[in-house]
Amino acid sequence: MQGRSLGRIAWERLKRDKLALTGGVVVLVLVLVAIFAPFIADLAGQDPDAYHENLIDPLFGTPTGSLGGISGDHLLGVEPVNGRDLFARVVYGARISLLVGFLSAMVAVVLGTVLGILAGFFGGWVDAVVSRVMDGLLAFPQLLFIIALVSVMPNHMLGLTGTGVRVFVMILVIGFFGWPYIGRVVRGQTLSMREREYVEAARSLGAGRFYILFKELLPNLVAPIIVYTTMMIPTNILTEAALSFLGVGVKPPTSSWGQMLSTAIDYYESDPMFMVVPGVAIFITVLAFNLFGDGVRDALDPKGSR
Numbered sequence: 001m002q003g004r005s006l007g008r009i010a011w012e013r014l015k016r017d018k019l020a021l022t023g024g025v026v027v028l029v030l031v032l033v034a035i036f037a038p039f040i041a042d043l044a045g046q047d048p049d050a051y052h053e054n055l056i057d058p059l060f061g062t063p064t065g066s067l068g069g070i071s072g073d074h075l076l077g078v079e080p081v082n083g084r085d086l087f088a089r090v091v092y093g094a095r096i097s098l099l100v101g102f103l104s105a106m107v108a109v110v111l112g113t114v115l116g117i118l119a120g121f122f123g124g125w126v127d128a129v130v131s132r133v134m135d136g137l138l139a140f141p142q143l144l145f146i147i148a149l150v151s152v153m154p155n156h157m158l159g160l161t162g163t164g165v166r167v168f169v170m171i172l173v174i175g176f177f178g179w180p181y182i183g184r185v186v187r188g189q190t191l192s193m194r195e196r197e198y199v200e201a202a203r204s205l206g207a208g209r210f211y212i213l214f215k216e217l218l219p220n221l222v223a224p225i226i227v228y229t230t231m232m233i234p235t236n237i238l239t240e241a242a243l244s245f246l247g248v249g250v251k252p253p254t255s256s257w258g259q260m261l262s263t264a265i266d267y268y269e270s271d272p273m274f275m276v277v278p279g280v281a282i283f284i285t286v287l288a289f290n291l292f293g294d295g296v297r298d299a300l301d302p303k304g305s306r
Contacts, residue, residue: 022288096240107174135177137180193217
């Protein structure tokens with residue numbers, strides 16, 4: 001008989017879920033595409049900011065040829081009016097979406113884990129204050145606040161300029177308003193675990209509060225934290241796309257999927273491919289993260305039946 005660690009058992013569960021593995025592979029590919037976007041664009045021989053007016057109908061401002069100007073040189077076609085290559089812009093747009101999605105999720109996880117575990121373990125006035133703050137943030141109109149905040153941000157802040165400022169603010173604000181979701185989960189798990197036998201045993205051996213928090217409770221919270229992190233990232237990606245769509249996200253010429261969708265509104269009848277391409281990119285990304293997140297949740301749940 002060979003003993004198996006919890007990590008190995010979870011991995012074996014995950015390997016049996018083909019949909020989750022497919023989602024994980026797509027997520028990995030998207031991350032690699034975002035990291036190596038300049039190399040991929042150069043390999044395709046395209047610059048995301050290069051204009052190709054010769055590929056645009058001068059009368060209607062739409063790409064010449066079928067399906068939005070798709071050809072061997074332009075794999076996904078070109079934009080109306082200016083003729084910028086859609087493949088290169090979609091590849092570069094993945095960098096903004098994944099950057100905001102991952103980093104804002106990290107901000108939410110750090111805040112939610114620390115405040116949630118403190119509220120659940122100490123209880124009393126600490127739990128009351130943290131819980132009321134979470135209730136207030138959950139009831140707050142997040143999208144409207146981000147729109148108002150980003151709109152009044154200066155163009156120079158902390159050594160960042162232009163798009164860098166907007167991305168930084170989006171990461172902080174989305175993460176700040178997202179931590180109550182994971183904070184409530186961590187608080188509930190901590191409330192149930194703080195009375196377990198291994199916690200009482202640590203107390204009886206003279207362990208301090210912070211030792212119990214970070215050596216006994218936190219390792220047992222890793223599974224739900226990982227699961228909710230994978231579920232938060234696609235939500236953050238959609239939030240970034242919505243902000244860019246509304247015009248308060250990144251500004252041109254920086255590429256963003258939401259910004260491309262916003263521009264495509266004026267051309268959805270004459271050039272539908274301009275709307276389809278970024279829309280499909282967002283759909284595939286969010287679906288892949290959701291499939292992978294569901295698989296991770298089932299793999300880490302010892303009572304899972306899938």
